[in-house]
Amino acid sequence: DTGVSQDPRHKITKRGQNVTFRCDPISEHNRLYWYRQTLGQGPEFLTYFQNEAQLEKSRLLSDRFSAERPKGSFSTLEIQRTEQGDSAMYLCASSFGQDRGAEAFFGQGTRLTVV
C-alpha cells in the first residue's frame, strides 16, 4: 500500500497522559498536513510542513501540541497532558509539488479517546 499511513489507528488514553501519533506520507510528497476532526464536523487544519519545515500552525495547536517532521519524510504529532476535549480523529494528509491545487491524499486517521 503506497498511500498515507497513520499509526496507531486507535488510541485510548487516560487524561493527563502524553500520546504520540505517526504519519508516513506518500513517498516523494514534500507537503504534509495534520488535521483534527470531531464527530459530525469537517477536518480542522492544525499544521503544515513543507519538507522538514513547519510553515503554518493553527491557533488550535495549543502549547500542549507539537509536531515534527525531522527528515522531511514521516511526521509525529504529540499531545502532552491530554484532556477529554482532545478526543477526536487526527488526520494526516500529504501532497506533492508547489501548486496550491495539488491534491492532498489523506490517511485513515488515528482516533484518540481520552478517558
Add this chain to the structure above:
Amino acid sequence: KNQVEQSPQSLIILEGKNCTLQCNYTVSPFSNLRWYKQDTGRGPVSLTIMTFSENTKSNGRYTATLDADTKQSSLHITASQLSDSASYICVVRSGGGFKTIFGAGTRLFVKA
C-alpha cells in the same frame, strides 16, 4: 471570517435517485474548491476540484458546479448507489496561503 457552510446537514434518498448537495463559502481570496467523499472511519478522498474559471466538472456520476460570483458550489449525484452513503465535504483553499477551510459535510444515506 473565512467560512464554508454546507446544506443539508444530512440527507436520506432511495437507491437510484439523484440528489444535490450545496456549499456556500466566504473564503477570500479564493484559490480552489474541492469536494471530498469520506466513508465512515476513513480519511476523505477527493472527488473533484474546481478553480475560479470552471463552472462545471464531472467525475462519473458526480457533477460539481461552481458560481464564483455568488460563492456557491453544488455536487450532484446521479443514479445513487448504496456505496454513495458517506459524508461529502466541501473544502475551499484560500489563495492567501496553504490553509484549507473544510465544511462540516453533508451526511448522505442511500437506502435500498
